[in-house]
Amino acid sequence: MRGRLLHGRSTKAKTVILGGLKDHLKTIRRSRRIVFIGCGTSYNAALAARPLLEELSGIPISMEIASDLLDRQGLIYREDTAVFVSQSGETADTLHALEYALENGALCVGITNTVGSAIARNTHCGVHINAGAEIGVASTKAYTSQIVVMAMFALAISGDSILSQARREAIIDCLFELPCKPHLPTFPAHSSFCCKVRGVLELDQEMKDLANLLIAEQSLLVFGRGYNYATALEGALKVKEVALMHSEGILAGEMKHGPLALVDENLPIVVIATRDACFRKQQSVIQQLHARNGRLIVMCSKGDAASVRTGGSCKVIEVPQAEDCLQPVINIVPLQVI
Numbered sequence: 001m002r003g004r005l006l007h008g009r010s011t012k013a014k015t016v017i018l019g020g021l022k023d024h025l026k027t028i029r030r031s032r033r034i035v036f037i038g039c040g041t042s043y044n045a046a047l048a049a050r051p052l053l054e055e056l057s058g059i060p061i062s063m064e065i066a067s068d069l070l071d072r073q074g075l076i077y078r079e080d081t082a083v084f085v086s087q088s089g090e091t092a093d094t095l096h097a098l099e100y101a102l103e104n105g106a107l108c109v110g111i112t113n114t115v116g117s118a119i120a121r122n123t124h125c126g127v128h129i130n131a132g133a134e135i136g137v138a139s140t141k142a143y144t145s146q147i148v149v150m151a152m153f154a155l156a157i158s159g160d161s162i163l164s165q166a167r168r169e170a171i172i173d174c175l176f177e178l179p180c181k182p183h184l185p186t187f188p189a190h191s192s193f194c195c196k197v198r199g200v201l202e203l204d205q206e207m208k209d210l211a212n213l214l215i216a217e218q219s220l221l222v223f224g225r226g227y228n229y230a231t232a233l234e235g236a237l238k239v240k241e242v243a244l245m246h247s248e249g250i251l252a253g254e255m256k257h258g259p260l261a262l263v264d265e266n267l268p269i270v271v272i273a274t275r276d277a278c279f280r281k282q283q284s285v286i287q288q289l290h291a292r293n294g295r296l297i298v299m300c301s302k303g304d305a306a307s308v309r310t311g312g313s314c315k316v317i318e319v320p321q322a323e324d325c326l327q328p329v330i331n332i333v334p335l336q337v338i
């Protein structure tokens with residue numbers, strides 16, 4: 001992740017300025033709902049940002065996979081804000097969904113990586129994620145940058161409510177602690193500056209060793225919930241797209257309603273259990289998977305290995321801890337490396 005994503009957009013005064021949105025913020029805040037629309041990785045990035053968007057905006061947030069919205073001719077109202085998330089800005093289904101939302105009179109916002117793309121040109125306003133070119137077919141740095149931009153979008157529309165001030169400031173502080181390349185003039189000059197993304201990239205060799213163990217497997221499940229449900233979907237998507245191996249992202253809260261039937265001592269299962277409001281629930285999921293002799297790989301926050309080994313042995317990946325809503329930016333990295 002590059003520092004230029006934040007450049008000039010987030011300040012030491014702890015405010016977020018998104019120039020491409022400033023003339024439309026009032027309309028966005030008055031929306032009846034905000035609908036996020038995308039495909040693949042871009043959809044997953046919006047899903048990762050949804051809890052924070054709901055928390056800070058107080059506006060109902062819906063999620064639409066572009067092709068499904070079009071298949072159903074789903075409802076879009078003139079009082080809606082429709083946000084189109086796309087790395088390339090050219091994905092056919094997302095573009096058609098944009099035409100559809102424009103016809104229905106919604107305010108259309110683009111979040112893209114490609115200046116001058118069709119989505120950037122045809123939306124009313126928007127934000128560029130400045131992630132740099134994605135070379136491979138699988139979006140990686142664009143994913144983490146999209147989450148960061150959507151967190152900044154949430155901060156920008158949340159206004160200046162006193163109630164959420166401490167939360168907003170903690171998120172802005174954490175944004176400064178994420179990047180690998182701290183070359184910004186606006187970066188705080190304190191000595192405890194830490195690059196959390198660099199911290200997680202240090203797991204590179206460990207993840208490659210793990211990948212070698214998984215190479216002969218037929219399938220991999222990834223369990224996540226809350227902020228990290230999207231991490232489970234995106235981790236599984238990367239394994240499919242890049243390793244050409246079957247993989248499924250599973251909402252851990254749905255474990256009892258089907259997925260548990262697949263658990264045995266052979267099928268590898270990644271459980272994302274970093275510290276947040278869902279941690280205890282994930283500990284209970286781990287216990288239930290252990291009870292079925294599941295072959296577990298648990299991702300937890302640094303220092304939590306003992307708390308996740310409850311009731312059995314498993315491989316543990318410890319990652320740096322970030323603010324809960326930005327933890328998906330850290331947690332996806334080991335899965336991308338796999």
Ligand SMILES: N[C@@H]1[C@@H](O)[C@H](O)[C@@H](COP(=O)(O)O)O[C@@H]1O
Nearest residue numbers: 040041042086087088091138139
């Ligand atoms: N293989 C790519 C995915 O990696 C990408 O997530 C999706 C959406 O692309 P975009 O974000 O450019 O709209 O398109 C393709 O399916």
